[in-house]
Amino acid sequence: MLRRFHSLPGLISALFVLLIGITGALLSINPALDRFRTSLPAGVSVAELADRVVRQYPGVEQIQRTPSGSLIVYYSAPAGPGADRVDPVSGKAIAPFVPSAYARWVKQLHRSLLLDTPGRVVTGITAVAMLVLCISGMLLLVKRVGGWRQVIRPLHGSRSQRWHAQVGRVAVAGLLMSALTGMTMSAATFGLISDGMQAEPDFPATTSGGQPKPVARLPALMAADLADLRELVFPSPGDLSAVFTLRTRQGDAYVDQATGAALSFRAHSGVREAYELIYQLHTGEGLWWLGLLLGLCALGAPWMAVTGAIVWWQRQRAKPRIAGNSTAQAAGTVILVGSENNSTWGFARVLHDALREAGQRVHTAPMNQFPERYDHARNLFILTATYGDGDAPASANQFLTLLDRVPANHATGYAVLGFGDHQFASFCQFARDADAALQAHGWRRALDVATIDRQSTQEFARWGDTVGALLGLPLKLEHTPQHPRTFSLCLRERVDYGLQEQEPTAVLRFAAVPASEPASLIDRLFRRNSLPRFDAGDLVGVVVPGSPMPRFYSLASSSRDGILEICVRKQTGGLCSTYLHGLQPGDCIAAFIQPNPQFRPASGKAAVILIGAGTGIGPLAGFIRNNTGKHPMYLYWGGRNPESDFLYEPELRNYLSDRRLTRLHTAFSRVENGVRVPIRLMEDADNLRTLIEHGGQVLVCGSSAMAGSVRLALDAILAPRNMNVRTLKASGRYREDVF
Numbered sequence: 001m002l003r004r005f006h007s008l009p010g011l012i013s014a015l016f017v018l019l020i021g022i023t024g025a026l027l028s029i030n031p032a033l034d035r036f037r038t039s040l041p042a043g044v045s046v047a048e049l050a051d052r053v054v055r056q057y058p059g060v061e062q063i064q065r066t067p068s069g070s071l072i073v074y075y076s077a078p079a080g081p082g083a084d085r086v087d088p089v090s091g092k093a094i095a096p097f098v099p100s101a102y103a104r105w106v107k108q109l110h111r112s113l114l115l116d117t118p119g120r121v122v123t124g125i126t127a128v129a130m131l132v133l134c135i136s137g138m139l140l141l142v143k144r145v146g147g148w149r150q151v152i153r154p155l156h157g158s159r160s161q162r163w164h165a166q167v168g169r170v171a172v173a174g175l176l177m178s179a180l181t182g183m184t185m186s187a188a189t190f191g192l193i194s195d196g197m198q199a200e201p202d203f204p205a206t207t208s209g210g211q212p213k214p215v216a217r218l219p220a221l222m223a224a225d226l227a228d229l230r231e232l233v234f235p236s237p238g239d240l241s242a243v244f245t246l247r248t249r250q251g252d253a254y255v256d257q258a259t260g261a262a263l264s265f266r267a268h269s270g271v272r273e274a275y276e277l278i279y280q281l282h283t284g285e286g287l288w289w290l291g292l293l294l295g296l297c298a299l300g301a302p303w304m305a306v307t308g309a310i311v312w313w314q315r316q317r318a319k320p321r322i323a324g325n326s327t328a329q330a331a332g333t334v335i336l337v338g339s340e341n342n343s344t345w346g347f348a349r350v351l352h353d354a355l356r357e358a359g360q361r362v363h364t365a366p367m368n369q370f371p372e373r374y375d376h377a378r379n380l381f382i383l384t385a386t387y388g389d390g391d392a393p394a395s396a397n398q399f400l401t402l403l404d405r406v407p408a409n410h411a412t413g414y415a416v417l418g419f420g421d422h423q424f425a426s427f428c429q430f431a432r433d434a435d436a437a438l439q440a441h442g443w444r445r446a447l448d449v450a451t452i453d454r455q456s457t458q459e460f461a462r463w464g465d466t467v468g469a470l471l472g473l474p475l476k477l478e479h480t481p482q483h484p485r486t487f488s489l490c491l492r493e494r495v496d497y498g499l500q501e502q503e504p505t506a507v508l509r510f511a512a513v514p515a516s517e518p519a520s521l522i523d524r525l526f527r528r529n530s531l532p533r534f535d536a537g538d539l540v541g542v543v544v545p546g547s548p549m550p551r552f553y554s555l556a557s558s559s560r561d562g563i564l565e566i567c568v569r570k571q572t573g574g575l576c577s578t579y580l581h582g583l584q585p586g587d588c589i590a591a592f593i594q595p596n597p598q599f600r601p602a603s604g605k606a607a608v609i610l611i612g613a614g615t616g617i618g619p620l621a622g623f624i625r626n627n628t629g630k631h632p633m634y635l636y637w638g639g640r641n642p643e644s645d646f647l648y649e650p651e652l653r654n655y656l657s658d659r660r661l662t663r664l665h666t667a668f669s670r671v672e673n674g675v676r677v678p679i680r681l682m683e684d685a686d687n688l689r690t691l692i693e694h695g696g697q698v699l700v701c702g703s704s705a706m707a708g709s710v711r712l713a714l715d716a717i718l719a720p721r722n723m724n725v726r727t728l729k730a731s732g733r734y735r736e737d738v739f
């Protein structure tokens with residue numbers, strides 16, 4: 001919803017935002033140029049200046065001071081009227097004042113797109129759109145990084161996404177100010193609000209009518225400081241009843257040319273002063289440095305418009321395409337999909353097409369778009385993946401809440417198909433939860449919940465047969481999933497552990513270029529052959545030759561480290577771990593990155609408690625390596641034997657000495673009086689309780705059995721403070737990467 005609120009006004013106004021941003025940036029240079037062309041002497045009165053000007057220009061009609069300090073004299077001379085920029089010290093001409101046609105054109109383009117009133121309406125609306133974009137963009141960013149405190153953290157996502165958000169968070173303050181002030185100025189132009197400019201002083205009913213005094217001796221002009229001057233209009237020569245019009249920062253007055261008295265004076269109203277401040281904050285006039293800052297921010301606007309459009313386009317292209325999708329109301333069958341990385345959509349599309357071929361009207365949508373009404377639906381199929389430790393994937397994270405709002409339809413029979421991986425303890429847990437919730441809400445179950453392990457083509461085809469039998473249709477569901485485009489990784493280095501314990505474990509470090517071929521200058525310049533962007537805690541999908549299913553490993557490095565590092569234990573009969581353990585430096589593999597953004601240490605001063613066992617140390621070591629800010633980090637790690645499988649031992653010692661790691665607690669099980677991680681946690685219970693009470697975050701990585709016993713230990717540790725793992729999880733302070 002928030003994203004739509006951001007992208008819709010963004011797409012509609014992109015062209016205008018682009019134009020107004022560029023012209024705004026160009027205009028922002030003028031106050032600075034103006035400021036550096038003139039410097040006003042201090043302590044000079046308007047009378048002194050007027051006197052100097054009159055000496056040089058006997059036919060002076062008006063002296064104007066621009067907000068940036070330039071003095072313009074308008075005069076009449078025998079050769080005709082003219083205007084000069086003058087030196088305030090001598091009153092002499094610096095140069096003829098010829099307003100730049102180019103600057104005027106840019107200003108008109110900025111204000112009205114050269115279209116007069118309709119153009120002004122459009123620029124006013126664009127200012128409103130910019131305001132909406134700034135606010136919604138900021139909220140989206142906060143949501144994406146996981147809170148206001150995290151907004152300055154490095155960003156993830158595609159290059160355009162990162163650049164869009166990167167520039168956005170720098171420019172947002174300036175753009176917000178320009179949008180707000182621009183909106184106010186537009187509203188004043190159309191008379192929707194007052195700018196306070198209408199209030200003129202009353203024209204004096206009578207004047208002294210005496211002989212004019214020299215301008216240098218007129219008290220009202222002597223009392224006015226040049227720094228406050230806006231405009232001085234001279235009386236027509238020879239007209240004894242005429243007066244000077246003096247406009248200053250404080251207000252406007254008429255001045256008797258014989259006595260020099262201010263005949264009437266009207267101070268500027270609060271509204272006018274506010275409007276002038278808004279004008280200044282928008283244009284930077286009189287505040288050249290602000291003008292330049294706003295100009296830089298305004299340059300961000302076209303950048304945001306272009307990158308925003310690219311991000312939108314990429315998202316559209318990535319959206320699963322479902323041909324012949326009926327509306328929810330018209331459809332006889334509804335398919336709802338819960339997916340994080342889109343592979344479940346491929347299965348849903350096959351089911352959708354097969355049902356359509358069998359003559360059904362089918363509506364397929366994400367689970368988060370659970371329609372409130374289906375008038376004709378007799379079948380509801382839910383195909384969903386599971387993430388985290390039994391949690392909902394992104395496109396289904398609202399489903400259980402939505403279920404409370406949608407009344408059960410007894411004419412509709414439902415069937416849930418879960419997609420998951422048996423390596424995870426909570427295999428297809430979210431599918432089971434969705435099934436249980438539907439039943440609890442009174443929906444009619446047509447088929448028992450079924451599960452698909454690792455996107456198995458055969459299991460899906462078998463489920464298709466069951467569905468076909470249920471519907472009385474000849475359904476043939478054939479789908480072989482495609483994994484994302486892979487890139488090549490070549491092994492640079494390996495460090496072997498665990499041989500003594502018959503538990504071979506290796507830290508494998510890969511680079512994008514084979515070790516034998518150093519990257520060429522061209523490659524380096526264009527980042528060819530470089531690693532894609534990833535962070536410690538993300539996953540790498542390794543594709544074993546001849547196996548259709550990739551295997552995932554948690555990353556122990558970030559792409560900034562220049563290597564891709566994983567920690568792999570050789571499993572008995574494990575296809576991928578055997579393949580990886582067989583690699584020698586120089587050997588290359590095919591792989592792809594799967595982001596896992598929720599498994600990250602929070603920024604800030606609160607402690608990060610890292611808990612792991614075995615190869616679970618991988619991402620945790622990566623987090624510590626990146627902790628260059630030396631935030632408090634505590635590691636509790638369990639292995640078998642310190643002699644043979646103390647993974648990352650030298651690195652951890654270095655991290656302790658340079659304070660990237662605050663404290664290390666190890667637990668070895670295959671030594672005399674061996675212990676496991678939960679025991680170490682219990683021994684350090686007081687400290688852990690205090691750290692967590694003060695906002696500490698817990699990140700756990702390891703086997704599901706270890707994660708289960710860690711949960712139990714922490715529940716016991718936190719019980720005296722009425723806290724538990726469940727509440728920490730709900731507030732995002734307890735994250736697990738479990739295998």
Ligand SMILES: Cc1cc2nc3c(=O)[nH]c(=O)nc-3n(C[C@H](O)[C@H](O)[C@H](O)COP(=O)(O)O)c2cc1C
Nearest residue numbers: 339340341342343344385386390420421424427428
């Ligand atoms: C980080 C991560 C966590 C996962 N957690 C679970 C889990 O707890 N239980 C499970 O059965 N499968 C889990 N899986 C496996 C996915 O549910 C499975 O690969 C699914 O087919 C992905 O579907 P999708 O591409 O549509 O998101 C996880 C996968 C990843 C990458």
